[in-house]
Amino acid sequence: MRSYLDHLYRISGYIAAFFLFAIFSVVIIQVALGLIDEILLVLIGKAFGLQISGYARFSGYFLAAATFFALAHTFKEGSHIRVSLVVQHLPEGLRRWVEVWCCAVAAVLSGYFTLQMASLVHDSYRFNDVSSGLIAVPLWIPQTSMVIGLVILTLALVDETLRVLLGQRPSYADAEGLLDQTSDETSDLTHR
Amino acid sequence: MDQLILSGVLVIALLSLLASGVWVAFSLLAVGYLAIELFTSVPVGQALATNAWSASTKWSLAALPMFIWMGEILFRSRLSEDLFGGLSPWMARLPGRLMHVNILGCSIFAAVSGSSAATAATIGKMSLPELKKRGYDEQMMIGTLAGSGTLGLLIPPSIILIVYGVAIEESISRLFIAGILPGIMLVSLFMGYVMLWSALNPSRTPPAEPRIPLRERLKASRRLIPVLMIIVGVIASIYFGVASPTDAASLGVLFSLLLSWFSGSLTWKTFLDGLLGATRTSCMIAFILAGAAFLSVAMGFTGIPRELASWIASLNLSPYALIAALTVFFVVLGCFLDGISIVVLTTAVILPMIDAAGLDRIWFGIYVVLVVEMSQITPPVGFNLFVLQGLTGRNIFKVALAALPFFLILMLSVVLVVVFPEIATWLPQQMN
């Protein structure tokens, strides 16, 4: 079970990375097409208007997918930011309960967020909402990527709450910055 | 009175959540939820979903992960080391030496990117390990990055000037031009401070690298060529009209990939590590932005910023007193909301005051950017602080403390722009 879940978070991170790469690809192809047009205009005096219709819109959708698919992975790797100044000075016993509180609050919010996003997808589907502009994309499709990302995040948060409750070290505590960790908050958790 | 109690409740809720260690994005979401649920009859879940959708799918936001990815690629290649190695002989006699690379790097980068988070993240990723390796003072390293990262908003292009320009129906190109002189002024002030600080704290500056003759220096400078090519390529693509800012960001990624491939430092592993690193950092920032956007919409529903601004309007202050009051207002609001939200939420109420006081709208735009830049480095909600906490692993108060001198310099630049409005208005007037 443990390894299945960890796989899930990691795969979801890879999917997010794929969407980031997709933004890059779409934009680069669009720029290349524009450049070819410019060159053709100079060479043969005619441009064809080569382009990816609605590429800005697609980039926006890919961005949302990248952000939300990455949520759980980013959480597990300790890359989400928080203020740990108070937490790090607490005695160990109390500190565990504060970590439980943090994870539980986040899990509840994330669960609520998931339900509300799912309800948005339902509305978009029911009313056949489509994007405006050059390409009519049914909105429920890109919105679903956000729901899936949130489901995985909620799972990760519930998972983490239980782990910490059972006395394990939080997995987000291993994060390190570019400057080495000597006197800082994350390190004393690591060395516990 | 109601509004006052309400604001107090929300501020206390936000501070408690943050202090107890709840992640920033979740704290913002929770406070947004409380604001709507307790004080309006708006269906809060729906507002959350709609807002998350529109805040997370913005085209202009897509530039952010691309720039961050570019920083990750350069960080993993030898290119950033080459940059510092090539520059260091030239800076040997300047007090503060390579510390100025943070400031100059941010200001060059600001000419490409419209956001300060992207600026601080990209330059920081490259410069922090290099400066650390060379023994520069940590606090100063973080402070210069946090401070000069804010230049992303002032030096054109700038997302916030676009938002402001649309709201007041003013020419965006004029606003961009108006940002140039104040931008240069701020860069000089930052560099001046670094020089002064280094002169006063010789013990905290690493020993100078040995002097080398000009010919050797020029030879070392060859290492600068690849990085310069990237910078020139990206800037040229914008200013020759080939690319929008997001396009330019992606071109930056392409150039960085190509160069690190030619230089032999690109492997499948470094590629994947860089991409995943960028994915995590941009996820962190985008998620906080989504939380901030939701809190901002909640503020819109409760009407607090509007009420506060109308209260200031009702005081009928003289122009200087008005600017002083607004500065306090923006700085306080800037502790809790992000800069763009503040501009969006308050321009409708503030602009009539500005017009009534006979202040120039373009000048006011520059003033607003300067004040809002401060909000990027004030705790508890300051985006440059989050970015630097993410990069360095140092806690947010340490980062904020390091950024404090630069906050004060920003304050000084506000005073300068108020006393000498020509700093902002002279260049755009030349356009007529």
Add this chain to the structure above:
Amino acid sequence: AENWDMPTPYPEGNFHTQNIIQFAEDVEEATDGELTITVHSNGSLIEHPEIKNAVRGGQVQAGEFLLSLLANENAIFQIDSVPFLATSYEEAGKLWEVSREKTEELLAQQNLKVLYAVAWPPQGIYTTEKLQTIDDLSGTSFRSYNNTTERLAQLAGAVPTQVEVPDLAQAFSTGRVDAMITSPSTGVNVKAWDFLDYYADTRAWLPKNIIVVNQDAFDALSPEVQEAVMEAAGEAEARGWEMSMEETKTQTEVLAENGIEVYEPSEELRDSLLEIGETMSAEWAERAGEEGQKILDAFLAN
């Protein structure tokens, strides 16, 4: 007393927004404060693309949006943006008259009640070089932001270039685009004279902003208040069209004052544009089906 939130997409200074602010004041006065409306201009509360759905879901009670933004949902919503179909205020008014019922019916399916609609000033072509014939557009980068503008650019032999609103100023000043079709109001708002020199007053079409309320929120009002709202809406519609005409005149003058050469298209150019218009009308009718054809026939009949 009841308070409504009303998001609108355009800035405070825009004449549509000014008209809505007046409407809100009229409602408050007519109902003795029984119903107040807080106008959130410039997309400050809800952004333009989400306004319709926010009203539909009851997050806000009323809102304004550009009707043709819904073109991808149903082609009927786009009839006011078919180039060279209705090219004057009189024709645009007639077109709204014959399409209003169907528009209301379609929006009612989404729980939206139409209060009124107001036309934008007619669309003209901004360029860096003066247009003599349609061939002068050949090869220019023409700003496109939806399928109408993209198709128009293609048919005119130009290169449709997608530019998002935040990139607009930069795209023009760096020469990434060198032509756009929009109203004199928008031209003045973006200070078109900073980067463009000519304005061909082609009067291609008059798009409309529509003001809607959530049906449930409306039904919850007392009959007297409902009546007051509808009355104020009627006045706002009449006032809005007047304001729009005035806007066309003053903003075209502002363009000229700032050094843009405003000119009537030549006979030759006009003919080519009308030809494009016919092609696009036919294409629209095909998309809009039987219902669309009915509206088109009713419009052409009088």
